[in-house]
Amino acid sequence: MTTAIKPSPRTQRKGTDAQIPNGITFVGTEFRSTNLERDVRVQDLHSPYVGVRALDVLDRVGNALGDLKRTRAWSFTGPYGSGKSTLSNLIDALLGHDAERRTTAYEAVAATNAALAQEIAENRETLAADGFLGAVTTARREPLAATVHRALQTAVERKWSKRVPNDVSTAMTVCAETDVPTTDSLLNAVTTLCGKAPLLLIIDEFGKTLEYLVSSGESSRAESDVFLLQLLAEKGAGAKGLPLFMFTLQHLAFSDYASRSSSVQTQEWAKIQGRFEDVTFGPNLGDAVYLLQRKLAHAAVSEQGRKLVEAQAKAAHGIWRQQSLHSVVDISAESFANLYPLHPLTAVAAPLMAAQIGQNDRSLSGFLVNDEPYTVRRTLDTCAVEVPERASTIRIPQLYDFFFSAGRTTILASSKASRWLEINARLEEAHGLPEADQELLKAIGVLNLIDADGLLRATPAMIQFALNDPTDAIDAKRFDQLKKRLDKLVEDGLVVHRSYSDEYRIWQGTDVDIDARVREIATQLQPDDVVRYFNKHLGTNVLPNAVAAGAHSQLTGMQRHFVTAVSHQTEKLRGPRVVQDAADGMLVFHFGDLKSTPRVDSPLPVVVGVTKNPQAVLDVGNTLVALQDLMSDEELDHVARREINERAGEFSQRITAMLAEAFRPGSDESSWYLWKSGEDTDGEPAQQLKARSYAGLVSEACNVVYDQTPHVRNEMVGRHQLTSNAARTRREVLTSMIEKTGLPLLGWPQDKFPAERALYDGVVEHLGLHRAAGEFSGGQNSEGSFHTHGMSRPSAAKNKSVMPVWEALEEALSEATEPTNIVEIYERLMAPPYGVKAGVVPILVVAGLVLHGNDVALFEEGNYCPRLTAAIVERLNVPYPERFTVKAAPVDRAQRRLVLDELVKSLGVDIPRSRTNRNPALLAVTRGMLERVMVLDQYSRKTRGLSDDTLVVRKVLSEATDPDRLVFEELPKALGFEKITPSTRKDSEAAEAYVVRLTNALNELTDASANLRRYVVETLAQEFRLPASSTGELRAGLAERMRGFADASLEVSLHGFVTRVLNEMLPDDDWLGTVVVQLVNQALGDWTDRDMDAFPRVVRDRARALDRVSHLYNVVEEEPADETPAAPNKRAKPKQRQIDTHLLTLTTPKGTEERTLIHVPKKSRNAADELVVSVIRQAEEALGPDGARILLAALAEHLSGQDSAASERKEHL
Template sequence: MQLSELITVAPRYTRAINLERDAATPGAIDGYTVTITAREFLNRLAQSLIAPAGHRAWTLTGPYGSGKSAFALYLANLFSPSTAAGNKLARSILKEQQPETYQLLFGGGAKARVSKEGFCPILISGAPEPLLGALLRACCRDLRPFYATSGRPPAALKELEGYRDAYQEDRTAVSQTDVVEALARVIQHLQESGKARGVLLIIDELGKFLEYGARDQESGDIYVLQQLAEATARFNPTGFLLVTILHQSFERYAADLRPSVREEWAKVQGRFEDAAFQEPPEQLFSLISSAIKHGNHKFISALKKQAREQAEEAIKLGLLPRGMSKAEFVEAAEHCAPLHPVAVLALVRLSRKFGQNQRSLFSFLTSREPHGFANFLQQEIDEDGAPCFTLSDLYDYVAEALGSGVGVGEGATRWAEVQSSLDKAAQSPPAELALIKSIGLLSAVGAYGGLKPSREVLQFAVAMPARAFQRAHRSLLQNSLIVERKHSDTVALWGGSDIDIEERLREADRRVAEGTSLAQKVNQLWSPRPLVAKRHSFQTGTLRYFSVRFSDMASFSKSLEVPGDADGLLLYCLPGTKSDFESLVELAQGSKVREQLEVLIAIPREVNALREAIRELELLQWVRTNTPALQGDAVARRELRTRLAAVEERIGVELQRLFSPDGQSGQSTLWFHHGIRQEIPTARTLANFLSAICQQVYPATPVLRNELVNRRHLSTAAAAARRNLIDAMIKNGGEQRLGFVGTPPEIAIYASILEHTKIHRPEGTGYSFGEPSGDDGLTAVWKGVKEFFKHCELQRHSVKELFDLLQRPPYGLKMGIIPILFCAAALAHDTEIAFYQDGAFVPEVTVEVYDRLIRSPEKFELRRYRVEGVRREVYRLMAQLFGKEGGPDSEHLVSILKPLYRFFNRLPQYTKQTRNISPTATAIKEALFSSKDPDILLFSDLPRACGVEPFTATEAVVEDRLNIFFGLLKGALIELQRAYDDLLSELQSLLFKAFNFAEGDARERIRVRAAGLVDHCVEPRLKAFALQLQDDHANEAAWIEAVATIVVGKEPRLWSDTDRARYEVTLADLVRSFRRIEALVFEESARLEQGRKPEHILRISVSDRHSHDLEAVVVVEPQDSSKYAQAVVRLDELLEQLKLADNPELALAALSSVSQKYLSELTDSGQSKGKINKGRAEKKVRHGK
């Protein structure tokens, strides 16, 4: 009889799950094991069913073969209506294996979270196609049966079927929104008709849809996921559950997309709650035990007895997996027989290292590959002894199944060593080969609990008699195939090395002095993790931790200072001698320690074992640094790394023994706080005591539950959200929820910090910031901020002072949240608090100012202003000037000065620099520009600018002086406000004057002239000038601004007084050029109208320092062209004869004098009397301009 006749593998493990195919097969979940991960997710689902705002869209993420699809199939059957084929089996499995979860979901009768109607499962298996098409097919396939026997299908289901058919014809014909809305209406009908609680939509292999969506973003339909996730929140009671399954994180699928597209995908991902789906090793052990089935036979009894004995031996060796009780382990080992317990533990580790978890496990159990479990079961039963599948058998299977795959990636070197050792021992007995394989396999999978290649574990794992093991072990040692590593109590394969690590350690011991204190060495070589005050952190929402530091007698006093970011200090004192111990106890009870509530001190009686471990670590590090040959010796490097890891682990264990109350410290370690000895017997006592210290040190810590910003340092995303929130606080403080739309990250910060605490609340017809209300502890913080503002009345104080105050006891706020609370308080006192940066007043506080303030709070100062005496009357008149309500009792100086500064800052640059204004306006402008203090500006600088004495805080009211001051101030401000408009008006007048037009219709007349000239202008600047002159769309101000910009080459707003003068000169030049071209164009046009096309048209102009300019447009008629040509030739010859050809200046001067004579005659003969036409009054020959 073969073993396979008595031992089988459950059928459900023999093939992979396909969600759509196996949904109709109830037996597909027969034998399903509800694992720890599955139970936890079911518990989360149960909570969401009763939470009105709970998560109802999840992503199960886990590696290949981790059982996600099997769980999805089980979940679909579990939540289906009680009449469904697989529901009864699914519920019975849960009730038997996880009764508490069963009660959570189905207990309570009519009030059960999942009623007998259940959910209609809609199941989708991923494929490389658009998700929308698969969704439509699945909806129509899985919803239609609910209406097959009774009831009329809702119109929405028929709509879905119509969408499905239309989508098959044309993918663009169907809207995602329409599909989701139709599905929502079907869910509503299911609830109202009582046919089902709702819909459970499961999308397996979602990654295939995401990969398709990444490749084809046009038709990938990825955003339908977002709409589906959002739809789950519509129903109360819960009617729509969405579960998706991925093999890797969502963002990995979008890694190669454009940043903007990745951001959009991230928004989709944000609608889902991620749930990790990977079983712990002990759960995989239980899965194997549930997969192996035994028949009834006396041989099976013997096999189970052997397995029981092996399990008990494994427990003695410390191989009991974490999370399993002894009884559970023994029972599981029985069910796993004939697999040896060590082989099962190694298989679990191998499946996670090299394969696909459960899929690898069950491939091992079911495959017919050589050396596999199914092949092992083909052997005949031996009545004399029970067979056992050992580590060496498992090695043979792995080497065969993975082949070259074990030679790459993680652990490749280890596998190569095993093969090398087997090659060297090829002629050795089977026992020695089995031992080599066992050592190699345990080394390859890595230490897990007590699963390491120690001599005891190996003797147990190879399942051979003790003498045979000792013989094989001794032979391998003698042949240098294995080596014992005493530092780690393990046996390892010997790869060969030229470096003797032991000799190098002896050399290090000779060279490295032991003079440095133990505490100093531990601080240098060891970095213990901080301890968190968990209860206090949970209660307040503010993470608090204690930094750990080591000290001794010499450094005790210096070591009491708490590190910057930490909330407290746990000081571990290391005595060198008994005398040191007694002295440290005295110091721990001294006055200096009693002043520091945030320090907890621990003093062990002896630290010899720790001293030895630290010394060994020191020596090993010296060997690593001072042995150059290590670079070329991989074996020695690996041995050194192994030793370092072992000694570091030993140090951790020793520190745990000394300073963990649950360790072996007992009464050997004394604890002190505030100079008083404390009894701390357990780790829980220590954790609670740390929280109690935090409560003492930080009694005014508010309850702020927002992990995004309630921390010391913010992520980039959190910092951006905080910035957006502060920006909205400044700009939209009067709006509900600060004007936020949707659910950006900053809305969660707003809700927890500003809305929940009533800091931002309704007031009148809008919203405002004010003192918090409620018992969340923020009132004390707000009071502290107000006290700080009060201190700012007498003198300015740095913002850093306030930030430091809020971080110190009793508040202990974190820097991530302080700027938000500070901004709220500053806005609540906006009319009183003035900001200064580097000593200069900041008239308008924007989010950019806060950016700088958060980066460098030491550069910013605050001052609070109150108005008294005659200054109140000054304030009242200033309020009237700016149209604000105010009275003699007002004390809000800043609220008046901000509009004044805003008025000045918004003036054009021209107005700020021009001197073409009155002396008073100039003086006021300079006072506003140079002032650094609002108080001095209003009551001293501005009065002096108006020629009035400053107003002191104690003097009486003098009405005449006040009236003179405000009369002059008002007039000067109006002058400043009008200065730029006056400039534009003057520029326009100069333009009209240049064209000899009065105001009236001057612009239209200039436009007409320019329109006729644009096409004849060649010079770029003149052409641009003409183009702008003909513009009839812009208003007067914009038109003259554009013209002036072309004339000077700079916008008038940016002009200086020099630019204003340059405008007048340049305008005259441009207008002259305009007229010259205009004259030529007119003459040519006039002759063409008469049918006489001229041969040449020339404009001639001559000027000298004694007479007016003479100019004329002369025309050469066609009949005179011959004479014209002869005259040109003769004149040229004459100039040659007179030897003027080589002197162009003299030649031109002679020609100009002759031209001047003829121009005068032409003028005297009256041939220049003709007008161009009305609107173009331009002479052919002009004197002067």
């Protein structure tokens, strides 16, 4: 259903009221629209008009033709009817291979700018004598790859209508093999075509492609992703790029089409559009006025009529200059004559109103040639006379009637629709007014719509000009009458007069005294309130919230920008931080002098601008803030609220203009100064800056402060915050730097160019961090290696710009004598004068860690990282890797090298040769020592029964976290030596002494468990009186003793002991362990020193208990069973054991008895008998007849004393 605006009563001007000379005709009946796919195949260009915007674009194209280092990708953005397609058709004709179209286009451009036309022709002739290939298409709701493929097909058909070259045919055939061509096939086709001639790729209605991508779910497939456009733009970039010139035509910016997508996707699309030079096509008033001239012909006008028209034109030109309207659009007297019968203000207002409702050329065409009320055609039909007395003009009230006539509903789509409707409604209410007053209101309404607080605003002089023909506009009497009528309309509440701008506006009336309320609020405000308002609204007015250093970024590849702030008497501003914030500095608009500049809490550079008359800006700002505060009053009626809102808008525009002039770089009103650090702004500035724009100021500041930044050739990582795709790409490259460093191009294919390859070429290889074997500069040693490439230290010959920051990195790593957070390294590289962006820093740091693997240790949350792995790199690949620390661990010099070599020999360790191992020699020694500790049992870890050296070494090793500190500081200190620093001189004697003591301590610690086993064996042998020197001999002796108890009914503990002693299934070491567990209920590995001290007593008690009961049993043993085949089932038979057991009881002088069980082996009995005879004989000879008995008593007393002494000694161990 169509909504119509009900028109107010209109009165068509009578023929007697208006006279227009006869003979004025129209050239053409409509403004023709361009269809690129159709029109590029047509010879006729339909006489295109080359206006201001077209000349600007053609100038850029001409410069790019002459200098291939310039941008060759453009994005045309603008509404329907703004001339994007027409200009694209013109460019295609200018550069194409069709000579006739080229000539026509050349003449069209030369008619406006002959020099530019000649420049384009000469540059095109030099680049492509036969012309460009024109790949032109109109996008549809389809994958981008399909659209590009169709454009390439158009280029082939237009150039080779009969015989297509074989390579071109093959490339196009590959593209057509699938419904949607692959990215590789399209890039190959583009490369092939560019090999034949430069390629001009134009995609009209590109917004449809972007809409398709949004509606299809943001597919990440290459054939349906706008990323393909970025690849094409990159291939056609730079002097060495393909001769590819690209244009996309759409109504909105890329990011606006992605507004319904995620913020990340919006940023991705905005970044891709950044590859293109954006050209905004908005309505150009000068071009629109010229088009109106071309539609009106005056050849048939009589001589008398011409004189009347020229008189009007001369008067119009005089008023135009007097009112300074030439700054709006400069129109000559001749042009005013060509515009007749349009009033000068009608000629200007018509395009402006048409632009507001989005109709542009269509509305202008209707106003001129349609056969309906209020059009120029209808006026000519009714007012033209053969012999005119005067030359009347079509004035603004008639233009109002045309746009607001019944059925003209397009204003409902206007961005200012509410204001249009309000003005129309107010005039409808005034239908009882005289016709003159109604025309007065219409004139005010139109001026209100086309301008606000500008040169075309509804001042009395402008209203006078609008309501009268130019020859009558300077009538003083009419002006006095106008003033009275205006006062009456103000009194009636139909219009309001804004005294501060001398402007009248259509008005509904209110009881609120707005002026008084604003004055009341303004008197309570302070300058700081205005400054806070400016800070809050940075980016919404002329003061930007951030300024990019375009020229500096283009030169270095580091995308830099400064954030902005406004200050007055502020003592301190919070500036950006080095690592955490993306900004590289701050731009301050200061409403004061240099003596009152604020201190900025930031080590980054600060640029401060001051202006000559800050108070004038603050005063206007004061009124603006007062209006904004008044808007919050809930008691305002809607009329007052609208008026206040409009006034605020006007003051906002005024303050915008004032700020632009007050701080405009290069003007006499402003001065700009640079401090290299925000913390130094209380001192003198480093220098004064001169530039023509804010971007120029920031670029100049960056050139001064970041003069040692490395230059990279990849915008994907030369920024602070990476996109998800860029972060993934960087992660892959970092991983390849440690896993594929020995391969050319880090393993990326030579004939393909994925994003990873682009990053490698633009950063890693460009900075000289990866080279072929034989080209290394302080990098990895490739001697004896099968690898052809490796990481390398940069060289000035390869890239001079990287040397300062690389030297700073190496200095930071070498100075990290204590664990240093890697964020501190980041901060050093990202701060001035290097300013490496966060996207590039990890690449430099990882390269540094790889190249300094022998002398820099890496820790993650305090834990040493022995290898630089992909997982570690991924955790490093974050904006703020505070969990990592580094420490200089140089081992290749002086005493450290000597000690390390000696330890390698002494400990017998092997040094691994993997490229990813960090500090391999130091790590091998550390691992060799720590492995000894890691395998220790509980006893060895806790016993105090070790030497002092061993105890302190064990303690240090158990607490070690840093290999460098362990080997060269903590262990030497524990053993009484001085710590070994990188500067310690060689001292072979000290090195040998340290190594010998450390090795001995480690050996003692390692042998602690074995020594404990030997102690257990000796104790068992001694208490059971066995001549045992090994576990096996002890086992045999105990088994021999205990075999007679095998079937005895013993107490539980004795029976368990006997059973374990007689166990023949276990090996000796395990057998001893079971015996020990049975005795002390504790495994050897879990012993403490207390267990060791108590062991002799436990064994002695067990031995005595067995002695006390052994005489009760007849000890026998079985003969082994006959294992010969003849008697397989013959059972073993008992035989007498080859041992005699005797119980010896001794009574001491104190009356106590000591009983001792004596085991006498049969094989020793004969020797004992012979020895007894000899000893008895000697005793009788020496002592008399009782000599044998005396000897027996002495021998018993002596043996008893030895047993007591041995027991006492063991109990005190």
